[in-house]
Amino acid sequence: MDRTIEQRTMRKIYWRILPFTGLLYFICYLDRVNVGFAALTMRHDLGLSQGALGLGMGTAFFIGYFLLEVPSNVILHKVGARLWIARIMITWGLISGATAFVSGEWSFYTVRFLLGLAEAGFFPGMILFFTYWFPPVHRGRIIAGFMTAIPISIALGAPVSTSIMELHGFLGFAGWKWLFLLEAIPAVLLGLVCLFFLTDRPEKAHWLAPDEKAWITAELKKEQRQVESVRSYTLWQSLYNPRVIALAVIYFGVAAASVGLVMFLAQIVKELGLSNFWTGYAAAIPYIIGTIGMIVAGFVTDRMGERRWNCFAACLCATFGLTLAGLTVGSWWSLLGLSLATIGFYGMKPSFWPMPSLFLTGTAAAAGIAWINALGNLAGTITPWIVGVT
Incomplete structure (x- = not known):
């Protein structure tokens, strides 16, 4: 039932x-x-x-x-x-x-x-x-x-x-x-x-039947009790929680590398000797493959119920892909490397973003998730400058 x-x-x-x-x-x-x-x-x-x-x-x-x-x-x-x-x-x-x-x-x-x-x-x-x-x-x-x-x-x-x-x-x-x-x-x-159109929470959803509201509400409350039975954090505690900081560092690293990929993607593809027209199409290939990889990763991480190792595997894939692309510029292997890197960058997100809610609830979750994203997005201001001076 x-x-x-x-x-x-x-x-x-x-x-x-x-x-x-x-x-x-x-x-x-x-x-x-x-x-x-x-x-x-x-x-x-x-x-x-x-x-x-x-x-x-x-x-x-x-x-x-x-x-x-x-x-x-x-x-x-x-x-x-x-x-x-x-x-x-x-x-x-x-x-x-x-x-x-x-x-x-x-x-x-x-x-x-x-x-x-x-x-x-x-x-x-x-x-x-x-x-x-x-x-x-x-x-x-x-x-x-x-x-x-x-x-x-x-x-x-x-x-x-x-x-x-x-x-x-x-x-x-x-x-x-x-x-x-x-x-x-x-x-x-x-x-x-x-x-x-948006509904804040299931309790307010007129488009759900009463038994459906009861089921989803019970499931979410059960998760909250399980998390809070280990430890409950305040808003300020979430900002300096070691796990939150670790996730922010990981996200910063991934964001920095992905910004670098975006900046150099067209240049690396151009080295294949393609015309400007075909360079545009070839540059789209990593994004298409990365999107497919992200959707597959979402199903896999939910089915396995495992976040950390799936996220780690995606980061390894991105690292290997970037290395391969950097070492094989001018050959079609570089396009394979870019595709693997994009699979890694996109594929880590379905495993990464559910992780804060594994140990944070309520206001602490709101602050912690935002803090991770804020610190990670600093890569958007720093990476272009680093690339420019190197």
């Missing part, structure tokens, strides 16, 4: 939550992609140096993102995902649209900093939100499904962004201004939809 209820309940939850949250993440990542394309002409119009452009796109954004990451997730835990994710979507959409009206270096820095503040808490908020709905045996799969939005946004971001920029001159606006204005609209609209 329980197995029947589980299948029926989880099917409803997956279909209700995964497509919508995946769409939100797609729009979030699309916003990160579009600034790179906008920079192609925005830099000239605003008189920005390459250094100023990098400072605004990366450093200013991530400083704001870092500052509010933990507070944002704690607030989400207090007021509910429905209101807080809606707030994040609407404010980042409005501020992203406001980028179309920057007039110089300092206004560009200011808007990027504000955008970081607005977007802070979205990703860890989603990870936390999944713990409200998915028992541990389902978290690898939901995270894998959710994060397929990244490669999809990368694949679609280029043609969407360049097509919008073809509006250059329409109504007197530059193409990059249209890019920020038009790609901000979905974020605001989806933020409004969140208010009506």
Whole structure:
């Protein structure tokens, strides 16, 4: 009987939550992609140096993102995902649209900093939100499904962004201004939809039958009791918990390596002697294979019920792949190495992100998950500089 209820309940939850949250993440990542394309002409119009452009796109954004990451997730835990994710979507959409009206270096820095503040808490908020709905045996799969939005946004971001920029001159606006204005609209609209579509917790789900609510609530409470029977942490204790710091260091390392991969992927593929046209297609291969690997990893880690060793294996795969790619530049072996590295980077996430909830609950989980993500994302500001000087 329980197995029947589980299948029926989880099917409803997956279909209700995964497509919508995946769409939100797609729009979030699309916003990160579009600034790179906008920079192609925005830099000239605003008189920005390459250094100023990098400072605004990366450093200013991530400083704001870092500052509010933990507070944002704690607030989400207090007021509910429905209101807080809606707030994040609407404010980042409005501020992203406001980028179309920057007039110089300092206004560009200011808007990027504000955008970081607005977007802070979205990703860890989603990870936390999944713990409200998915028992541990389902978290690898939901995270894998959710994060397929990244490669999809990368694949679609280029043609969407360049097509919008073809509006250059329409109504007197530059193409990059249209890019920020038009790609901000979905974020605001989806933020409004969140208010009506997202449900904070199973107890409030009108779309679940009473027996389904009872089953999922009991499963999640059982997990909470098991975790808290070992030890319960406060918000502040979670920030300096050795396991939280260890996870943050791991995530920083993976994020730093993956940023390096993104920066050099096209250059390594170009060494194969392909034309620019075919280089673009070949560069997509690692992302396609990595996405498949991530989905498979999500099912495997849930089926095995093991997180640490699966995460370790994925990191080893990434290390081996990067080494192979670096040693075989100019041959097709390098493309195999890049594909293995991407499998590792993507494949570790379904095992990695369920780990904080193995020992943290409540406000401590909200703070711990956000702290890991905040520290890990510092790689986005440091790695480009390291690559530049080496």
